[in-house]
Structures are given as C-alpha cells and as structure tokens.
Amino acid sequence: MMAREAILSIVEEMLLSGAHSVEDIKDAGFMVYAANAEYAHCDSWFMIDVDLTEFEGKQQRVNITLPDVLIKRIDGFIQGNRSAYKDRSHFLAQAARHELAK
Structure with missing residues (x-):
C-alpha cells in the first residue's frame, strides 16, 4: 500500500509541475527494464497496479x-x-x- 501511495505522490508532482500529462506516463513493462543493463543488479520484479484516472479530471x-x-x-x-x-x-x-x- 505504501508503494502505491508513493507512486501516486510522484505522479501528482509530475503533473503539478506541468512537465507531464497523464497520457505521457507509460510503463514499458518489466521485461524492458530487466533487459536494461542499468537494472542488471535486480533479480526479481513485481508489479503494482496503480489507477491514474483520478488525475484525468x-x-x-x-x-x-x-x-x-x-x-x-x-x-x-x-x-x-x-x-x-x-x-x-x-x-x-x-x-x-x-x-x-x-
């Protein structure tokens, strides 16, 4: 639950700054991140479903x-x-x- 709240706080800040819109926020999926050398140290992944519709108006x-x-x-x-x-x-x-x- 705390992870979802953290994600929502970050998204809210991104939107309030005016630098991004809800449509800009895309998740490439864990397979893309797992293939990235920057995340080679990560040996397991989990997914958190976060509904962003509250930010759409x-x-x-x-x-x-x-x-x-x-x-x-x-x-x-x-x-x-x-x-x-x-x-x-x-x-x-x-x-x-x-x-x-x-």
Missing part, C-alpha cells in the same frame, strides 16, 4: 446509445474480467484510451 456523465446485444456482450466481458474492469464505464473509458492512443 472531473468525471462527466454522458448519454450514449448502443445496441442491446453489444451492451450484453460488454457486460458479460466485464463479469469475466473483474480484475481489469470496475464497471461498464471503466471498460468504455479504457477502450476509448486504447483507440485514441493509436
């Missing part, structure tokens, strides 16, 4: 229209992936981020 409610079959598929997918998605809104936001990053 105020939540806004939107009204969208989707086919009922698509909504059922989305809801079914979320039920099977509760560790990755909190709810339908979280899933749609993640899908939008993915598409916009292309």
Whole structure:
C-alpha cells in the first residue's frame, strides 16, 4: 500500500509541475527494464497496479446509445474480467484510451 501511495505522490508532482500529462506516463513493462543493463543488479520484479484516472479530471456523465446485444456482450466481458474492469464505464473509458492512443 505504501508503494502505491508513493507512486501516486510522484505522479501528482509530475503533473503539478506541468512537465507531464497523464497520457505521457507509460510503463514499458518489466521485461524492458530487466533487459536494461542499468537494472542488471535486480533479480526479481513485481508489479503494482496503480489507477491514474483520478488525475484525468472531473468525471462527466454522458448519454450514449448502443445496441442491446453489444451492451450484453460488454457486460458479460466485464463479469469475466473483474480484475481489469470496475464497471461498464471503466471498460468504455479504457477502450476509448486504447483507440485514441493509436
């Protein structure tokens, strides 16, 4: 828990300084870091999931229209992936981020 709080504090400072935005923050993954000679002394790695959405701004409610079959598929997918998605809104936001990053 303290590691997550430390990460959030660092991210907050990065954003407050104006030098970075949430979109700038990317994790290359432990395999990239493990292959880096600078980290050769590290023999084990662990991952901490940190949700940065609180730094993206105020939540806004939107009204969208989707086919009922698509909504059922989305809801079914979320039920099977509760560790990755909190709810339908979280899933749609993640899908939008993915598409916009292309």
